Amino acid sequence: MVDRNPLLTSIIANKAREGVMKRTKGKYPAPLEALDILVRSPRTATKKSLRAEVEATARLATGSVCKSLISIFKGTEAAKRLGRGPDGEAAPRIDRAAVIGAGVMGGAVASLLAEKGVTTRLSDLSPDALDTALFEHRKVIGTKLKRRRLARHRADEALDHLDVTRDGSGLARSQIVIEAVAERLDVKQAVFGKLAEVLADDAILATNTSSLSVDAIAEGLPNPERVCGMHFFNPVRKMPLVEIIRGSRTDEKVVRAVAALAVRMGKYPVIVADVAGFLVNRILGPYLDEALRLFEEGADPARVDRLLEDFGMPMGPFLLLDEVGFDIAAHAAQSLHEAYGARMTPTKALDGLLKQDRLGKKTGLGFYVHGTIQKGKRKGKPARPTLAEDLPVFKRSGEATALTDDVIVDRLVLAMVAEGARCLEEKVVAGPAELDLATVMGTGFAPFTGGLMRYADSRTPAALAERLRELAGSSAIASRPGGPERFAPCTLLLEHAEAGRGFHG
Structure with missing residues (x-):
């Protein structure tokens, strides 16, 4: 009725x-x-x-949305085939793994490996870290069992497949070891150096580094061809992308084996070159820095976040900065600046906030109020984060209040497009389809656009080149160090504009 x-x-x-x-x-x-x-x-x-x-x-x-989503689907299917050779031969199956470092990242990687049937040994010097990792593993598996997402025998196997060690015993039979220790070159080199003494010559050494060179980590190690990057994104279980970093000496069989393992873990691998920031963080860096510069110029963070969410991002840049942490964001920005020079010159907008030990969500206060942190636990968490009231004191002008919505969105999104075009020019990734997949799965870039470079094609390279020049010549950008360089169209973009063709052909 x-x-x-x-x-x-x-x-x-x-x-x-x-x-x-x-x-x-x-x-x-x-x-x-x-x-x-x-x-x-x-x-x-x-x-x-x-x-x-x-x-x-x-x-x-x-329609354009359907075509964009189909292109992403094709990208995911292509990613699943990266674990196979040109003749279709599958990479050797990995059944025994180890993870060094039982922090949030390492513990989650080990847990996921165990759930997917890989016998995994998690090593850390801290018994508390190991206890926490085991607790979280049992909690996740228990929740999946309760919700009938895992059968009882699969849940039991997942629990049995994860073991821990404080002294590094029992690692010698591992086919792959993934390190997730402190982001310091000397620490990672020392860890791999000790592992090389006990592992088989063909055992893979994979680093989860987000900013260090794979070649630098492999320097001085025996059999450096077995070293590669396996960069997971946080939170590990939710983020579907894994960057497989190929060093200059990395064996292609190693790349395929690690890609196959990523697929087995339910991830989409994208193979990238060993450059600073790799692919996703390199593209995301200018986006976040441009948001901070708009804040310095007087833009309301809530307005900017709303505009980028309306564009199609899963969250705005300021809420993302709160999630990432100001300390991590500042460190990443400095690393990109050291590698790429003027166009990656970082703003000082975070300096004043960092001086207050204000790091974002993990301290309860960033651009938004997330509640107070007491004994490591968040108290009084609001239903939806509210904008902090003291933000005006950290702004240096009010110029951005007069900017149109389109200008604000273009400054952030086209900063990514310009850097994405440079990545293609430098062959950091195989092609625009792989770059699109990485931006959708790694940054949440609007899937209905088909990814960063398909979005660029929808606006046409010729129109983008003109728009980038307009932004580069605007007073706020032209007057700052590295501003014009960030928005300068690269040679590849200009070639496509001249030829009247898109990045996807």
Whole structure:
């Protein structure tokens, strides 16, 4: 009777539409089309309803969103094949692994390996860290069992597959060891040096570094061809991307084996060159720095976050900075500056905040208020983070308050596009499809656009080159160190603009 009552149908449809809009923000037309057809169907002839479905399907299938999502799907399928050789031969299966470092990252990597059937030994000098990692592993597996996402025997196997050690015993039989220790070159070299003494010559040494050179870590090690990067993103279980970093001496068989392991762990591997920031962090760096510069110029962080969420990002740059942590963001920015020079010159916007031991969500206060931290636990967590009231004292001008929404979005998004084009020019990644997959899976870049470079193609390289020059010449950017360089179109972008073709051809 409900479907024949126009009033009830209207109420239900409106609530359903609100739910769809809340989740999709109107960026994905298919759910709304389906809902409209469904609502009309009880009072529409069957043939007419079927015709409406056919017309909607044809319209959606040829639309830009569908094409973008299909391109991402193709990218994920291609990523799954990276563990195979040119002849289709599968990489040797890895059944025994070790993880060095039982912190948040290392513990999560070890837990996921064990869940996927890999016998894993987690090593750390701290018994507290090991206890915490085991507790979290049992908690995750227990939750999955309770929700019937794991069968009982699979849950038992996942628990049995993870073991711990404080003295590094029992690592010699490992086929791969993933280090997740302190982000210091000397520490990582020392860890791998000791491991090389006990492991088989063909055992893979994988570093989870986010900023150090794989070649530098491998320097002086026997059999450096077995060293590569396996960069997970935090939180490990939620982030679907893994960057596989190929050093100059890394064996191709090692790359394939690590890529196959990433796929087995439920991740999408993207193979990248051994350059500073690798791919995702290198592209994300200018985006976050540009947001901080807008803040310095007087922009309201809540407004900027809202605009970028409306663009399609999962969260705005300031909320992301709070999640990442100001200390980590500042360190990453400095590393990029040292590697790439002027265009990566970091703003000093975080300096004043850091002096207050204000690091973002982990201290309860960043650009937003996340609640107070007491004995390592968050107290009084608000339902939705609220903007901190003291932010105006950290701004140096009010110029950005007059900027249009389009200018704000372009300054952030096109900073990424410009750096993405440079990555393609330098062959940091195989091509635009792989770069698009990395930006969608690693930064949450709007999937309905198809990824960073497909978005660039939608605006055309010629129009982008012109827009980048306009931004580079604006007073706020032209007057600062490295500003014009950041927005200068690279040679590859100019070549595509001249030829009238997109990055995807």
